[in-house]
Each structure stands twice: as structure tokens, then as C-alpha cells.
Amino acid sequence: MGQTRTGRWNRRHTLLAAALLLPNLVLLIVFTYRPLIDNIRLSFFQWNLGSPTSTFLGWDNYVEWFTSDDSRTVLWNTLIFTSVAVIGSMALGLSLALLLDQKLFGRGAVRSLVFAPFVLSGAAVGVAFQFIFTPTFGLVPDLLTTIGITPPNFYQSSGWALFMVTLTYIWKNLGYTFVIYLAALQGRRRDLDEAAEIDAASGWTRFRQVVWPQLRPATFFLLITVLLNSFQVFDVIHTMTRGGPYGNATTTMVYQIYQETYTNRRAGYGATVASIMFVALLVVTLVQVWVMERGREK
Template sequence: MTDSRRDTSVVAGPPEQVGPAPRRSSGRAWEWTLAALLLLPNLVLLVVFTYRPLLDNIRLSFTDWNISSPVANPVGFANYVEWFGRDDTRVVVRNTLVFTVATVGVSMALGLGLALLLDQKLKGRNLVRSVVFAPFVISGAAVGIAFQFVFDPQFGLVRDLLARVGASSPDFYQQPGWALFMVTVTYIWKNLGYTFVIYLAALQGRRADLDEAAEIDGATAWTRFRRVLMPQLRPTTFFLSITVLLSSVQVFDIINVMTRGGPQGNGTATLVYQVYQETFVNQRAGYGATVATIMFVILLAVTVVQVRFMDRGQKS
């Protein structure tokens, strides 16, 4: 006899959802809208005050324009050909290279050394930290005027110190090499506080357990510095190498106050000073824009190389 009863049991399933389902897409859309609203003012400022002037500068580099004239005459690549063919170009590029390499390397090395020293528990270290950082917030023009008296070959501080050991002071204002040395030392003194503070912050945030482990293992002080400390400071060193490089290339006030690009024409003139000289003194804004564009391309290439180098260092 066949059982005609049917199985009326129902397989239990997920409970039915009551009410409308949450809209994740609307939440994401609100997040993107909020992010756009927060970023929009900064983007507008960047476009108006950075990218638009950059494009205008590139456009003007292909013209012959007197800054007081309403008309800019197109000349193609004539300004670039002139810049690469002029005799003073080699001097200006050499001055820029020497000044930048010296200021970046020396200020970072001295900043790290002072940070290591003042990271110790020393009496009066907070006062010394303030003294080291103070020149960074002083105007570059004021620093330049003060150091004119320091390097004055007749009655300056350097002359007095050299006279005590029986040496004569170089003529910093008449010899191009010594003049470039003078403005380089002045800028290093002014910028030292910046590298010092950044390195000091990085040292205070490093992992102390790694230093202790290396010391227990019998590592020497140099080994701990090279193998333990410097790898932890690599991001900070990379950051400083870019920021100090960019600021060094753009130094104008100290050079203008102390030497006005001289002596002997272009003894201390750098690329940024050449932009000023050609644009506002020689009234050749188109040629000045050409120099500024070349400087921008050089800085962009150097920054890209630094980023690539940093990426390879992190991967290795």
C-alpha cells in the first residue's frame, strides 16, 4: 500500500530581511563626495598658483618678451639655443652645482651629527637645541647682511681669527672662489637648524630595542651606526635630500645681499639668480623664463632619480 501522504516539511532557509537593504554604493558615493569637497580648495590653489604659472612660464620661454611690453614675440627655440651656447652658462651651472652639493651634503651631515649629540641627556641641551634652530627662522637677507661683517677682509671676525694664528684673510668679495665659499657657508649656517630638527625627531622615534640588541651582540659603535641606525633613518634622509636640494637651488636672498651674483660678473650667480638677472635687470623675461624652465626640468629629473633610488633601497 502506497503512502499517499506528502512531506510537507520545509527546508529552513535564511530569515527574510525586513526593511530595505543597506546601500553601500550610496555610502561610497558620499565618501568620494566628501573627499572631493575637502580636496577641491587645495586643487584650485595648486592649479591657479602653481600649474598655470608653470605652463605660462614654459610658453613664455619660446618668446622674446620685454617684461614691460604687452606683446611677446614668438622666437621658437632661439632662447634655448642661446642659453646652451653662451659662455656664462657653464659658470652659472658650475656655481649652482657646487653650491647645491655643498649645502645639501654638509648641512645634512652636520645636522645628523648635532642631532646625535643633542639626543643624549646633557645639561642645557634644550637651550642648545633652540640656539641651533634659531637661524633657520631668521630672514635670509638679515643673515646675509650679518655675515658680510663676519667675512669682511678688513675688520671681519674671520680676519681677526686668522690674524691670531698669523694668517691673512682672503678677499672674499673680489675672488670668485672665495665669494662662492662665503655664500655657501652662510647658507649652511642658516639651514643647519632645519636638518638638525628633522633628524632629531627621527632619532627620538627610532627603535631602542634594536640598539640594545646590537650592543648585547658586541657590535661596535660604528657598526651600530651603519647597520642599525642609518637604515632606520633612510626615509628621513631621503626626505631631507629632496627638500634641502629644492631649497638650496632656490636660494636668492643671501646671494643678492652679499655679492649680487659677483664678483667678476657671475662669480656666485646660480640658475635662480640668473632668472632674476635676465628678467628684471636685463629686461629679457622670455630668456629668463627659458632659464627657469631648464631649472625645472633639471630638478624634476633629479627628484625622479632620487625616488627611484629610494625605492630600490627599500626593496633591497
């Protein structure tokens, strides 16, 4: 009798869980997995947007991407942009969080100012910084001229253009890393800080041995999310440089997908780039999760 009741109870919970999960699974299948499969299928075809027919190419699109000089430039731009954006936004976010975690006058207002750019539209931020870096009347060229430095033309130099869009994105994303690190700092064990003070530990020793170990979960979380977000930045690049100057100086993989699909009307080739980027992000995420699990086991 008891086993029968237990079986009914388990079946009831199973049916309830299925009823609650089914709508989400349907949405995931319709709006995530089905488009993903369609994109992978489309990557093996030559298809122009609006065309009623497509031509099967096999692996030709993939061979073209991996052997193209433009793809090497795009891949290099993506790696540089993503690496600098991740390291820069996390390092600055941690520094500001450590500073504003202390009792300072007006820290609440400063926290709001630091977080504010994150909620702004990337296109709006790109337009604003477009004027900030303008050679004729921009704020940055004026400041450099004031201190006796000849400002570079950010819109005519490939290296400086990539630096410009990367710096803009770091400024926009800084509020996100700052808030996550600040929450982690405020949730840490204060008794360990008091013990370090009693032991007369230096500031660096206290951070390295007491604070930093407690920030590792937040750091792993930020490393995954910021890397994935940085890898997919489109709006800042589109509004500031449109992938230029000189062709593809600031073109990343996401922007190449847009260019090939909507500008060059090569939707099949654009799907190929998207599939390659998906595999790359999947591998990076799996590696990060594996490293995080290894860290927890230790």
C-alpha cells in the first residue's frame, strides 16, 4: 500500500515537472535549436537572400573561409578585440569594485555612474564615442593636443580604429563586471578580513590570500559571460567604423556574418561563418566549465 502511494506520488511529480518544462522546451526547440540546425544546413549551400533556389556546395564554403586571407584578418581582429575587452573590463571592474567597496563619500552616486553605461544601447554609445574620437573636434584628440601629443587619426589607421572600438566597448561593459565583483565582495566572509587585520597582513597579502579566493566563482562566471558577449559585439562596430577602415580593419566574425549575409547577399557563406563561430564558442565554453569544475574539486 505504501509503495503504491509512493509510486502515485512520483508519477504525479513527474507529470507536474513535464507540464512545467514542456512550454520552455518547445520554445527552445522552435527558437534556438531549429534555427541552429537550419543555419548549419544552409552553410552547405550557395543561397542569396530573396532567391527561391539554392545550390548545394558541400564543404566549399568552409574551404573558402579557412583559406581566405580576409578570414585570417577577421579571426585576428576577433581574438584581439575579445581578449582585450575581457581582460580590460574585468581588471577595471575589479579595481573599481575594490575601491567602491570601502566607505567613501558619495560612493552610491559613483556606483550608479559606473553602472549607467551598461544599460545604454550599444548603438547610442557607438554614436557618442564616434564624436569623442573625431579628429577635428573630438574630446580625445583635443586632450592629446593639450598635453603636447599629436593625436592619431583613429578613422584612418587600422590599429587605432580597432583600439578605438575596443576601448568603447570596455567602457560600456565596465558596469557589468563592476556590479558582479561588488556583489561578490559584499558577500564575502568579513571574519576572515578581521583575522587578517589581527595578523597585521599587508594589503596585497590580504587580497591575495583572503579576498581573491572568495572571488574565484565570480571570476569564472564573468570570464564565461564577458567572453561570450564580447565575441558577439555588433552594434558598437557597426555605428563607429562599419568594419573599416580599408575593408575589414575592425571586422570581427559577427560583423562578417552581417556583411556576407546582408551586404554581399551570400547567406550561405554567412551561415558558414556563423557555424564556425558557434563551434568555437562551444569549445571555449566547455573548456571554461571543465576548468571551473576542476577548481571546485580541488
